[in-house]
Amino acid sequence: MKIYEICFSPTGGTKTSADMLTNRLTGEIRPVDLTDCKTDFSDISLEEDDLAVIAVPSYGGRVPGPAAKRLSVIHGNGAKAVLVCVYGNRAYEDTLAELQDTAKQAGFHIIAAVATIAEHSIARQFAAGRPDIQDQEQLHIFAEKIQAKLDEKNLSEPLIPGNRPYKKGNAAAMVPKPAKGCVKCGLCARKCPVHAIDPEDPKKVDGKACISCMRCVSICPHSARKINGVMLTAVNTMLKKVCSGRKECELYI
Secondary structure (H helix, E strand, O other): OEEEEEEOOOOOHHHHHHHHHHOOOOOEEEEEEOOOOOOOHHHOEOOOOOEEEEEEEOEOOEOOHHHHHHHHOOEOOOOEEEEEEEEOOOOOOOHHHHHHHHHHHOOOEEEEEEEEEOOOOOOOOOOOOOOOHHHHHHHHHHHHHHHHHHHOOOOOOOOOOOOOOOOOOOOOOOOOEEOOOOOOOOHHHHHOOOOOEOOOOOOOEOOOOOOOOOHHHHHOOOOOEEOOHHHHHHHHHHHHHHHOOOOOOEEEO
16 A cells, blocks of 8 residues: 655645654555645545545644645545644644545545644744654554554545634745844755745745745755744743643544
C-alpha cells in the first residue's frame, strides 16, 4: 500500500505531527508538499488501495485557503484518507469539518481524523516545543488504532466535529516585513507558499496575498523578517487566557 502524506506545513509543525503518525503506518510513504506553488496538483492521482494522510494547520479555525484549493484538484479516486488538523493550542473549530468536505469532494474516503497541537506559528510561546514526547506517544497509539482499522478493512466514516456553514475566515492582518538585517537573499520569496513576496525586492509584500503563515519568518537565515511589535503584543494578550492550558491530541475513528 502506498501512503501519500499530503501536507501543508509552512513552518514545519504540521509536518512533524503528520510524520509521527504516518511513520507508524504500514506502507511506502510518498510526500506531497501542498506549500509548493510550482506543483500542478491536478497531476496527482491516487488508487483505491492507497492511503492518504492529509495534514493542514488550523488558521483561525479554518483550513488555509491555498491548502484547500490545492487539495481539491488532487484525484482521490476512492483512496482512504486520514485527516490531520494541527493547531496552536487555542482551538481548531471548523478545520476538520472543512478538511473532511474538501477531501471528500476530491474523491477521498475518510476513515479517521486527528487533531493535534504544535507551537503557535505567530505567538510562539504558546505550545512551545510541541509536538513533544507526550504528543508523539499519543500519535503512535492513534496510528496503531488506525492501522488496526485498515487491517480489518473497516471503511466506516467517523463523526467529525465542526459547523456547516463554517465560521467566517479571518482576513490576514499579520504581514511580516523585512528588518534591518535583510540582505535580499530572496529565500523568503522563493519559499513563500503564495508568491506574496517580490523576488526582485523582498521588501515588497503583497498584503492581500499573504496568509500570515510565518514561513518567511521561520526560514530567514538572518532572522530579518518581523511582525509589527504592537500587533504581536495584542495577539499575545488575546491568546494568553485561551492558550495557556495544555490541550491534548484527539482521535476520531
